[in-house]
Amino acid sequence: MKISEAAAASGCHLETIRYYERVGLMPRPTRTGSGYRAYAPADVERLRFISRGRELGFSLEEIRSLLRLNDDPKLSCGDVDALARAHLADIHQRIEALTRMAGELERVIAQCAGGERGTCTILGALRRTDNNPTPCADPECRP
Amino acid sequence: MKISEAAAASGCHLETIRYYERVGLMPRPTRTGSGYRAYAPADVERLRFISRGRELGFSLEEIRSLLRLNDDPKLSCGDVDALARAHLADIHQRIEALTRMAGELERVIAQCAGGERGTCTILGALRRTDNNPTPCADPECRP
DNA sequence: CTTGACTCCGTAGCTGCTACAGACTTTATC
């Protein structure tokens, strides 16, 4: 199986496969006489493992650990569980941060919708310094 | 005001300030006789503008646009509004993607909590192929 | 006068790819 076929079968981009090999996530495949990479079904499975890990937001380093744990027959499920839980906590933090951003943005956008002259509340929110408070006179401005 | 003071006053890392200058977000500041950068209060305000933009998740290119709109006296509030709304939509998409990830992760973690032997459901979820349930029975699989 | 803190510039590193260029090999068509 050539690299483009492995790419199609795994869903990974062709150049990404070579990249995974370079960084040691994928083993160096056997080669044909002319030097082309030859992949076995097991390689495609490994690529899909990586790809699904990425879909779940794991970093390549985390996936490297997961692959090691997966390859090791004397399974340490606790480590996998800990890694996954830590990752989940991280995702929750990112969601929280983005939700805060979205909330704040919605607030300043909503204020802007009304007035179009001179005082753009969006730019105002970016300019605003703590000792130089809101340019908006409306008490609704700062909840 | 020297660069470290501007850093302290703006909340930007010192090297980040130089970076912003290099990419053209910050103007080249005046220099002291010996070549040290000298910042005015307006520069610090601009840094804080950038910093708040980053806190709201805007990219540096978006912030570049916002700065241009902010600097331009004949204000085009509509452009600002459009930019902010597009950014907000993007944030919502990212939240959605992360929420999906979190949901799926929670699912496989919850399943794992029970059993600790042989079958780790987290690794199982990563290994799983929809059309090829068994790993590989064929001895040709591993070259 | 020396020590230490600061600043300068340029460059390289980080993550996770993606996209070349230029050389080669394989496959398809005539």
Place this chain on the structure above:
DNA sequence: GATAAAGTCTGTAGCAGCTACGGAGTCAAG
């Protein structure tokens, strides 16, 4: 069998958004 098209090879550079050096020059305190 010749030739064109498509695939593959390697190595390197680019993206965002910083951060962290190294080696040199500058400034203030003791």
